[in-house]
Amino acid sequence: xxxxxxxxxxxxxxxxxxxxxxxxxxxxxxxxxxxxxxxxxxxxxxxxxxxxxxxxxxxxxxxxxxxxxxxxxxxxxxxxxxxxxxxxxxxxxxxxxxxxxxxxxxxxxxxxxxxxxxxxxxxxxxxxxxxxxxxxxxxxxxxxxxxxxxxxxxxxxxxxxxxxxxxxxxxxxxxxxxxxxxxxxxxxxxxxxxxxxxxxxxxxxxxxxxxxxxxxxxxxxxxxxxxxxxxxxxxxxxxxxxxxxxxxxxxxxxxxxxxxxxxxxxxxxxxxxxxxxxxxxxxxxxxxxxxxxxxxxxxxxxxxxxxxxxxxxxxxxxxxxxxxxxxxxxxxxxxxxxx
Amino acid sequence: xxxxxxxxxxxxxxxxxxxxxxxxxxxxxxxxxxxxxxxxxxxxxxxxxxxxxxxxxxxxxxxxxxxxxxxxxxxxxxxxxxxxxxxxxxxxxxxxxxxxxxxxxxxxxxxxxxxxxxxxxxxxxxxxxxxxxxxxxxxxxxxxxxxxxxxxxxxxxxxxxxxxxxxxxxxxxxxxxxxxxxxxxxxxxxxxxxxxxxxxxxxxxxxxxxxxxxxxxxxxxxxxxxxxxxxxxxxxxxxxxxxxxxxxxxxxxxxxxxxxxxxxxxxxxxxxxxxxxxxxxxxxxxxxxxxxxxxxxxxxxxxxxxxxxxxxxxxxxxxxxxxxxxxxxxxxxxxxxxx
DNA sequence: TCGATTTGCTGAATCGTTTCTTCAAGGAGA
DNA sequence: TCTCCTTGAAGAAACGATTCAGCAAATCGA
Numbered sequence: 001x002x003x004x005x006x007x008x009x010x011x012x013x014x015x016x017x018x019x020x021x022x023x024x025x026x027x028x029x030x031x032x033x034x035x036x037x038x039x040x041x042x043x044x045x046x047x048x049x050x051x052x053x054x055x056x057x058x059x060x061x062x063x064x065x066x067x068x069x070x071x072x073x074x075x076x077x078x079x080x081x082x083x084x085x086x087x088x089x090x091x092x093x094x095x096x097x098x099x100x101x102x103x104x105x106x107x108x109x110x111x112x113x114x115x116x117x118x119x120x121x122x123x124x125x126x127x128x129x130x131x132x133x134x135x136x137x138x139x140x141x142x143x144x145x146x147x148x149x150x151x152x153x154x155x156x157x158x159x160x161x162x163x164x165x166x167x168x169x170x171x172x173x174x175x176x177x178x179x180x181x182x183x184x185x186x187x188x189x190x191x192x193x194x195x196x197x198x199x200x201x202x203x204x205x206x207x208x209x210x211x212x213x214x215x216x217x218x219x220x221x222x223x224x225x226x227x228x229x230x231x232x233x234x235x236x237x238x239x240x241x242x243x244x245x246x247x248x249x250x251x252x253x254x255x256x257x258x259x260x261x262x263x264x265x266x267x268x269x270x271x272x273x274x275x276x277x278x279x280x281x282x283x284x285x286x287x288x289x290x291x292x293x294x295x296x297x298x299x300x301x302x303x304x305x306x307x308x309x310x311x312x313x314x315x316x317x318x319x320x321x322x323x324x325x326x327x328x329x330x331x332x333x334x335x336x337x338x339x
Numbered sequence: 340x341x342x343x344x345x346x347x348x349x350x351x352x353x354x355x356x357x358x359x360x361x362x363x364x365x366x367x368x369x370x371x372x373x374x375x376x377x378x379x380x381x382x383x384x385x386x387x388x389x390x391x392x393x394x395x396x397x398x399x400x401x402x403x404x405x406x407x408x409x410x411x412x413x414x415x416x417x418x419x420x421x422x423x424x425x426x427x428x429x430x431x432x433x434x435x436x437x438x439x440x441x442x443x444x445x446x447x448x449x450x451x452x453x454x455x456x457x458x459x460x461x462x463x464x465x466x467x468x469x470x471x472x473x474x475x476x477x478x479x480x481x482x483x484x485x486x487x488x489x490x491x492x493x494x495x496x497x498x499x500x501x502x503x504x505x506x507x508x509x510x511x512x513x514x515x516x517x518x519x520x521x522x523x524x525x526x527x528x529x530x531x532x533x534x535x536x537x538x539x540x541x542x543x544x545x546x547x548x549x550x551x552x553x554x555x556x557x558x559x560x561x562x563x564x565x566x567x568x569x570x571x572x573x574x575x576x577x578x579x580x581x582x583x584x585x586x587x588x589x590x591x592x593x594x595x596x597x598x599x600x601x602x603x604x605x606x607x608x609x610x611x612x613x614x615x616x617x618x619x620x621x622x623x624x625x626x627x628x629x630x631x632x633x634x635x636x637x638x639x640x641x642x643x644x645x646x647x648x649x650x651x652x653x654x655x656x657x658x659x660x661x662x663x664x665x666x667x668x669x670x671x672x673x674x675x676x677x678x
Numbered sequence: 679t680c681g682a683t684t685t686g687c688t689g690a691a692t693c694g695t696t697t698c699t700t701c702a703a704g705g706a707g708a
Numbered sequence: 709t710c711t712c713c714t715t716g717a718a719g720a721a722a723c724g725a726t727t728c729a730g731c732a733a734a735t736c737g738a
Contacts, residue, residue: 005694016718021696031716053458054396055694058723063393068438073423077416077620084412087440096454099407099438101426115435119392225624254624281416281620285564285593345725355688360726370686394724397693684735691728700719707712 004047013043067116085301167327168201184242186231188223228255268336288333343386352382406455424640506666507540523581525570527562567594607675627672
């Protein structure tokens with residue numbers, strides 16, 4: 001006979017449905033005697049009653065649902081972490097996550113946001129799969145929104161991005177602590193926030209240690225294995241070669257390992273290397289395992305949903321506007337003292 | 340003044356709401372003159388009316404929503420592909436995907452399924468992040484379900500898994516075509532379906548080519564880089580070493596590369612290698628790039644949702660029970676002719 | 679021409695809640 | 709004893725759709 005309805009509970013407890021509703025929702029200021037209250041509660045328990053979210057939503061205009069729109073969830077292994085962080089936070093609060101991915105197409109994106117608004121989601125997480133600047137779809141003006149792993153242009157929407165600068169500082173700091181002074185940076189040539197942030201962190205940290213900047217030590221290439229191989233090659237062929245290289249990401253570090261191997265340099269004995277991203281399939285698997293900086297995707301996902309729930313349930317005006325999530329250093333075996 | 344309601348459309352077109360509903364839903368056998376039909380359509384267009392899915396769901400008991408419950412979406416890069424395939428298929432059919440991940444905890448899983456049932460999802464995809472046998476939560480008996488990347492024990496629920504056997508056959512076939520006869524297999528020591536399937540495919544293909552099985556040529560270790568390194572090492576140190584190795588997965592292949600390098604063997608000149616999984620961050624990035632077999636996660640995700648939609652919208656009895664999704668060979672540079 | 683059928687449309691019930699208004703009963707105060 | 713509050717609870721009106729039953733007007737057959 002299907003799920004019990006509120007009227008079944010009411011009948012069993014011998015009261016009206018409104019009273020049941022009031023009791024089950026713990027409505028403030030409602031006047032129900034302790035006795036009937038308990039009668040209702042036990043009837044509900046006996047029947048295993050749970051209220052129908054659809055009917056409830058129709059009345060309350062709240063769905064306990066949030067939309068997660070991302071540009072691409074398959075192409076990067078990081079995406080899963082963000083989604084998982086978001087999902088966990090939502091779940092804990094009793095919310096469910098609608099997942100939509102747009103493949104980065106603007107039209108599909110609009111369509112997706114519209115579909116989510118149609119379903120009256122209580123809020124939207126707008127996520128990008130790598131740190132960048134984005135222009136939000138206009139429709140998002142109609143719903144509480146938090147931006148994840150991107151910085152919205154204009155507008156005053158809360159967002160969270162990795163602290164690239166701090167992460168780079170941690171990486172370079174680790175090399176400094178090991179005793180290195182001549183530290184190269186194999187960076188990404190594209191002008192993305194991650195690149196500029198990490199470069200800034202690299203420079204600042206060296207400066208703070210009293211080491212003059214040497215433009216020769218910064219080599220920019222594509223941010224992949226081949227790029228890393230090239231950039232590291234250039235650095236290692238310098239007259240006065242660096243004995244430590246900070247790589248823009250783990251893939252470049254992988255290329256760097258190869259460049260080092262070809263020159264007969266042993267890591268970390270002859271060359272120390274630090275990466276960035278802490279990619280599961282690279283960093284721990286290289287030999288020696290790569291010391292790197294982790295991207296806090298899970299934490300960012302959590303933060304974004306928590307912030308969104310704050311917007312939905314609490315005072316909309318409190319809370320940070322933009323949050324820099326720290327990138328922790330992950331120590332492995334690719335850093336050693338200078339030879 | 341908020342979104343337009345059906346009654347606004349009715350008022351504008353000068354008809355009753357029921358007529359609007361009938362026209363907008365293209366109800367079969369409804370008798371509405373062409374003229375009023377067009378009047379309604381244009382009114383709806385003018386107001387930008389879209390029906391409220393919540394109210395509709397309350398009446399129809401259908402939500403155009405499907406639940407995706409997975410055991411873990413962060414730990415593997417494959418998960419994203421499955422989700423994306425599922426999401427794309429759902430989106431195309433006008434369905435939205437509720438994503439829940441359970442971390443593999445049985446209690447949380449029950450709770451998740453209950454939450455999805457509460458919300459009256461039209462169906463559920465039950466996915467695991469690596470190919471295995473699973474026992475479905477009982478509650479799933481109450482809803483249409485398709486199992487993704489796992490084989491349900493008992494029951495008669497449709498499922499889709501990779502064709503491990505066929506994939507292995509493709510890999511070994513590739514080596515045979517290159518002219519190899521003495522082909523080693525570095526396999527996973529755990530008794531998982533992927534391992535037994537691939538082993539079977541390996542044996543069958545060799546047998547079909549008239550090559551007698553040689554137990555020496557099968558080395559089982561952990562399915563990671565170190566395991567691959569060990570297994571390949573054992574194979575390469577054989578008196579009559581194989582000149583081609585099929586690896587259980589790309590990570591083992593990565594270890595195999597290292598083992599080969601340490602013995603001064605060049606790939607593919609002295610040794611041909613084929614992997615499995617086609618992992619983004621490994622297969623194309625190794626040097627030489629790894630010839631491997633791709634796991635059809637995206638396709639499986641799509642298939643699962645399509646099958647589920649069939650269950651929901653069409654005759655529930657048609658369609659396959661269990662589907663083996665082919666694993667295509669991805670040719671790169673790690674296979675060459677025997678020396 | 680008259681009853682029967684078809685056509686085109688409408689009103690009202692319904693889905694399962696929440697919430698507002700109303701109401702009876704009991705107690706207090708005068 | 710009569711009025712006025714307070715308490716405890718019920719009834720009914722939303723919410724926004726779908727759908728069923730019904731009802732005029734038009735058409736048809738004989």
